[in-house]
Amino acid sequence: MQTNNKKTVAVIGAGIVGLNTAYKSALEGMDVTIFEKQDFPPANASSIAGGMLAPFSEIEVMPLKFVQAGLKGIGFWRENLGQAQDQCMQNTGSLFIAHKEDNHMLERFAQHMPAASDEW
Numbered sequence: 741m742q743t744n745n746k747k748t749v750a751v752i753g754a755g756i757v758g759l760n761t762a763y764k765s766a767l768e769g770m771d772v773t774i775f776e777k778q779d780f781p782p783a784n785a786s787s788i789a790g791g792m793l794a795p796f797s798e799i800e801v802m803p804l805k806f807v808q809a810g811l812k813g814i815g816f817w818r819e820n821l822g823q824a825q826d827q828c829m830q831n832t833g834s835l836f837i838a839h840k841e842d843n844h845m846l847e848r849f850a851q852h853m854p855a856a857s858d859e860w
Contacts, residue, residue, distance in 0.1 A: 746769065746770065746771055747769075747770045747771070748770065748771040748772075748773075749761075749762070749765045749770045749771065749772050749773070750773050750775060751765070751772060751773070751774045751775065752775050753774075753775070753776060754774050754776040754778075754780060754782050754784075755782070755784045758774060758776075759774070760820065762774050763824075764820075793810050793813050793814050793817070794810070794834045795807045795808075795809070795810025795811050795813075795814070796810075796834060796853065797834055797836070799849070799852045799853070800848060800849055800852050814831070817829060836849065
């Protein structure tokens with residue numbers, strides 16, 4: 741009689757971290773069950789924003805360390821996803837639009853970009 745030595749993993753939460761943990765565990769051959777208290781997909785940042793990282797979008801109102809953390813997060817996911825990166829991640833930039841009346845906000849945003857990029 742052969743015994744099954746396959747590991748079983750329970751993941752609590754279907755957010756970006758929980759889903760990534762489940763994915764990596766499944767790749768390693770483990771039996772994975774995800775437990776989520778909300779209906780699926782849950783109303784969390786992962787399902788609402790699709791796990792979007794747009795560090796420059798808040799550059800005008802957030803300290804520079806938050807922008808740098810966002811950029812570091814993008815690097816983390818590139819490394820963590822490995823070969824699955826092409827299926828799971830898009831790096832196509834961000835699109836900012838505004839009504840004509842709010843054009844001054846886009847101009848102010850653009851003024852922050854060169855200064856911030858010099859600091860990393």
